[in-house]
Amino acid sequence: MRISVSSDMDEPVARALLGQLRDRGHDVVTFGALSAGDDPQWAACTEAAAREVAAGNADQAVVCCWTGTGASIAANKVPGVRAALCTDAYTADGARRWNDANVLVLGLRLTSEPLLKEILDAWFAAEASEDSEDRENVARVDRLDSGRSAL
Numbered sequence: 001m002r003i004s005v006s007s008d009m010d011e012p013v014a015r016a017l018l019g020q021l022r023d024r025g026h027d028v029v030t031f032g033a034l035s036a037g038d039d040p041q042w043a044a045c046t047e048a049a050a051r052e053v054a055a056g057n058a059d060q061a062v063v064c065c066w067t068g069t070g071a072s073i074a075a076n077k078v079p080g081v082r083a084a085l086c087t088d089a090y091t092a093d094g095a096r097r098w099n100d101a102n103v104l105v106l107g108l109r110l111t112s113e114p115l116l117k118e119i120l121d122a123w124f125a126a127e128a129s130e131d132s133e134d135r136e137n138v139a140r141v142d143r144l145d146s147g148r149s150a151l
């Protein structure tokens with residue numbers, strides 16, 4: 001897949017993220033502190049990476065900031081983006097399976113490299129389930145995306 005990646009900080013775990021994505025065979029495009037000369041401010045670089053997904057230039061994005069909160073807020077402002085802040089593998093699995101999330105958000109402060117691997121393993125392994133309850137969850141997301149009530 002083509003994956004856009006942003007971080008407002010050039011932290012070891014953000015560099016590890018790039019390495020793990022490339023090791024998995026993904027084509028990575030970088031924004032913010034991971035890209036020389038780019039705007040490293042968290043709102044700007046997150047929006048830039050998320051817009052790549054919305055525009056169809058990237059299949060998914062991984063966006064990072066220190067807490068993950070600002071990146072979550074900024075990414076979810078972009079129409080068509082469903083960003084999920086994932087702190088563990090279970091959350092990453094559910095975000096793909098139940099919410100059809102297309103942007104993974106990571107908090108640099110709390111994500112160790114072993115945890116990063118677990119989260120990425122779960123994120124990329126999860127597939128849309130045929131379970132009726134799971135399908136209903138994705139339908140709720142579709143209603144939110146279309147601007148209709150999710151109720």
Ligand SMILES: O=C(CO)[C@H](O)[C@H](O)COP(=O)(O)O
Nearest residue numbers: 042065066067068069070071
């Ligand atoms: O976690 C963040 C936003 O949610 C930022 O990474 C944190 O606030 C640091 O940003 P700055 O260096 O621009 O103050």
